[in-house]
Amino acid sequence: MSYGQAFELWRQASQPDWDAYTHHPFVEGLRDGTLPRADFLTYLVQDYLFLINFSRAWALAVVKAGDLDEMRACSATVHTLLDHEMSLHVQTCSAAGIDIEAMVNTPEAMTNIAYTRYVMDAGLSGDFLDLLAALMPCVLGYGEIGLRLARDCVPDTPYREWIDTYAGADYQTACAEAGALLDSAIRKRLGNQPEASPRWAMLTKRFATATRLEVAFWDLGRA
Numbered sequence: 107m108s109y110g111q112a113f114e115l116w117r118q119a120s121q122p123d124w125d126a127y128t129h130h131p132f133v134e135g136l137r138d139g140t141l142p143r144a145d146f147l148t149y150l151v152q153d154y155l156f157l158i159n160f161s162r163a164w165a166l167a168v169v170k171a172g173d174l175d176e177m178r179a180c181s182a183t184v185h186t187l188l189d190h191e192m193s194l195h196v197q198t199c200s201a202a203g204i205d206i207e208a209m210v211n212t213p214e215a216m217t218n219i220a221y222t223r224y225v226m227d228a229g230l231s232g233d234f235l236d237l238l239a240a241l242m243p244c245v246l247g248y249g250e251i252g253l254r255l256a257r258d259c260v261p262d263t264p265y266r267e268w269i270d271t272y273a274g275a276d277y278q279t280a281c282a283e284a285g286a287l288l289d290s291a292i293r294k295r296l297g298n299q300p301e302a303s304p305r306w307a308m309l310t311k312r313f314a315t316a317t318r319l320e321v322a323f324w325d326l327g328r329a
């Protein structure tokens with residue numbers, strides 16, 4: 107599955123952090139089923155809080171978009187986050203006796219604050235491309251992780267539902283559309299040779315920083 111040209115270039119430029127993100131011990135624990143349930147639930151509650159702020163950042167992308175097609179693509183992502191991805195968190199936590207009130211009343215971990223506010227700042231202080239560069243590791247990294255784990259996980263991992271959410275058609279379509287949005291937004295603003303633009307290095311750096319914040323986010327589940 108390809109998520110577009112800019113993603114491929116930024117992904118390569120962000121090594122070895124990209125692999126540290128997508129092959130983190132937490133991810134391997136999901137794959138082989140050894141991740142302790144308590145760690146998973148700690149992560150899921152923090153991730154629920156993360157997704158609330160992350161949805162706000164995609165809503166900011168609607169504001170920063172340059173035309174109706176970009177607005178539609180960003181608002182579709184807000185909808186996917188709020189009405190699909192977060193259901194996984196609510197249902198899994200509810201089955202473990204953690205209700206929504208308990209989730210929203212959990213204090214945000216510092217790493218969580220650092221990540222979502224970094225993304226929000228990219229959008230507030232920068233333009234649409236700055237914001238997209240900071241948003242992409244989240245969306246596309248989980249797409250890549252989901253596909254790999256669906257292929258390589260042990261058959262009886264208790265984390266099959268999580269894996270299926272990110273490997274599933276809905277999430278993979280969202281990834282393909284996000285990658286296409288990124289390529290088209292770059293082409294519209296920087297032309298056909300974006301790597302030659304003076305902005306390219308900063309955009310690459312934003313993607314790399316968000317990737318490092320993803321690595322740190324997995325560690326929340328180990329608290």
Ligand SMILES: Cc1ncc(CN)c(N)n1
Binds near residue numbers: 191
């Ligand atoms: C921290 C984080 N990064 C990415 C995703 C996938 N949208 C997520 N749910 N949480």
